[in-house]
Amino acid sequence: MAQRDATHDPARRSWVASANAPGTDFPIQNLPLGVFSTHGAGPRCGVAIGDQILDLTAAHAAGLIGNAAVAEPSLGALMGQGRAASAALRAEVSALLSEGATPRPELLVPMATARMHLPTTVRNFSDFMASYDHCARLGVKRDPKNPLPPAFRQLPVAYHSRASSVRVSGESVIRPHGQWQHQDGSMHFGPTEAMDYELEMAVWIAGDNALGEPVTMASAPDRIFGYGLLNDWSVRDVQRWEMPPLGPFLGKSVSTSVSPWIITAEALAPFEVPAAVQDPPALPYLDSAWNRSHGGLAVRMTAAILTPRMRAEGAAPFILTDTQFAAMYWTAATMVAHHGTNGCNLLAGDLLGSGTVSGSEETARACLAEIGLTGPVVLPNGESRKWIQDGDEIIFRGRAEAPGAVSIGFGECRGVLDPAIAWPA
Template identity: 50%
Template sequence: MTALNSTHDPALRSWVETANLPGADFPIQNLPFGAFERDGHARTGVAIGDRIVDLHALHEAALIDGDAALACAAASGGSLNPLMALEPRYLSALRRALSALLRRDSPQAPQVQSREAALLPRIADVTMRLPCEIGDYTDFLTSLYHTERHGRYKGLADPLPPAFKSLPIAYHGRASSLRVSGGEVRRPRGQYRDPHGNVCFGPAPALDFELELAAFIGRGNAFTQPIAIDDAHDHIFGYCLLNDWSAKSIQWFEQVLGPFLGKSFHSSLSPWIVTAEALAPFRKPAPSRAAGDPALLPHLHGTFDQQNGGLNIELEAYLSTTKMRANGVAAVRITRTHLDNLYWTFAQMVTHHASNGCNLRTGDLLGSGTISGADDLSRACLTELTNAGKDPLQLPNGETRTALEDGDEVVFRARAVQPGAVSIGFGECRGTIAPALEALASSGSSMSSRSEAHA
């Protein structure tokens, strides 16, 4: 899955001309997988330029054969899970077949173009769905800079947890509230302390974004059986952007065992999974550890992972407000960071997760944690950008922010870059903050009150 092959050739161009535009997210070297709705039916597909190869239609057209056809058949339903569960060679065969079919000099191009309406709907004309069924969601905490800053904001004597440099720290998130990019993110209600120290219940006042990358598990592991560090890469199907929206006011008050209601109300995913194979040209050594840091324990140290566990991916966050959009002011970039700012690799996250015999399953999602760096622009959430509210973020129209307000829209983008390779993108992960729902009196409370009055 990490070896370069003909699909990575930087000279390749597609007969889908939008895939050849400078800065296109989905050139022929990318070919990310996703799921969408078309004519009332769930479909899976592969993005190319501004189009989608409908894998159900491709399977019906019988334009590919062998392992690629078997993989296409597995993916021809409404979810990618059956494809993700296959051995990597099947996915690789499908990728090669798609690349051959979509390249500009393909002998099959006229035949495919004649069936364009069936095979290649426009991305803008379909409704995107979560790309697969996600049974479990684990979010890690792997940026030293993010972790240390938040420790200081909380007044901890030692801002870094004692275990941080020995293992990838994580919490078990809520898969049921994962949503595909776009639409509204409803401000949650919850308990928090007001500035006077009183415990309140109401709309969360300190809403924040968290810029992350997430990995999807392809093939899982058997219950009780760990995953060796240098085998972990073969268990990762691909990656997407993740906004782990956070109600910091709720989270910081409730957090004893870990995040709960301050995180579980909504998490947004970009709709396209950029496969591990597509990212092969962008592999790099794992981020180096500082002198004096604890040595990696043997189960987290692998030669292959140390040489190839990093990814050359740049990530950005943009913010626009209701007033900015009304006055034609463009969204402003507020964060630019790099995956190098993670202390742990995704393979180490996978291996650690399974080290106690926990079984990971196809479609499970592993978040990186907020990818903050050392410099100001690389701070990957508003809490850090504003030094926990002490230094409000200045916007180009004169507005300021210490937390997200209703109507604010946050957009994430990311690109894999490497000299000599065609840069590939991840698409957008976006969401707009909607006001909290009005408080609803429960029937149980009313009944209880009537009972107490009657007594």
């Protein structure tokens, strides 16, 4: 749980001029954490501020930031210290960057010159399916009377997914080979013909619980280090065939892209909203007064496509999905608590995916499998898409918005689909 404090003050401005520009993703009220490198200097921790990055390692070396964890080449050490440490860091960084403090331009690196890395080595990655509309829309096709998974209203349905294939935004994805069965029963092996995106929220875990020590709704909110955008690239033909009964496997381990900047739980305090109403009410172990009043997050999320032809034509990306994270049936806190119900040890640096963030509006369908239910998308230049084609780029953006608060952005999560390789002889 995070409190609204002076770091969220809408009047606070920064001596970094670009952070005060209207509409920037990274005003001084945001201060997201990431890992970057520059020509000649390896990965190190930083804070996005306007179009600049505050080099935390340099700030620590200059004695301006106390916590030595920020001098590591990853955010893992800071995540391991738990939420109190990140809250203290936020207060220090906010003071350091505020208008009125001594400007320290020597600690800034222009974002345009930096390469971003994964915030930390992903220890474990679990992916949820927490949107009612995503499940209902796709389930109706399978079973109109019972579109939802049996347990959907009782627990946030999830599966263990693949940690090794998580990649930072910007890395391309190779169209994978796979196996599936045709309708006539014949078998097929070759490059997928049904590559999809899933627009999800990433949840990064802070702190560890010992194996056997459950996570509860009381402890869950403080296990959330922060949030990001996550593209759960999905191979629909492979997935459909392989799933029963153990769930997705190769359909989900081709690549998972995450945005590089982690928007901390502290930064999002002004955007906490009541959780979606649940019917029936959740069992007590998945319920809390805090979650009901503050478990949701007012974040608007979009997915856009940029095809090779659009790129050549100089067209802007076309928005395929425009959705609200606050509409999810299960909140991030319930995901964390459910995950730890059985004493499963959640570790600092673990990653959760929220599942496809679809809403009830037709524009809020957050993957092509849903969008395609009403036929292929027709793009402004006349191209159409049932699935992602070679060279297409998928671009996610997110923005937290609330009355009386300075809106903050999530940056981007981008990825291009590269053609399949020739299968090795």
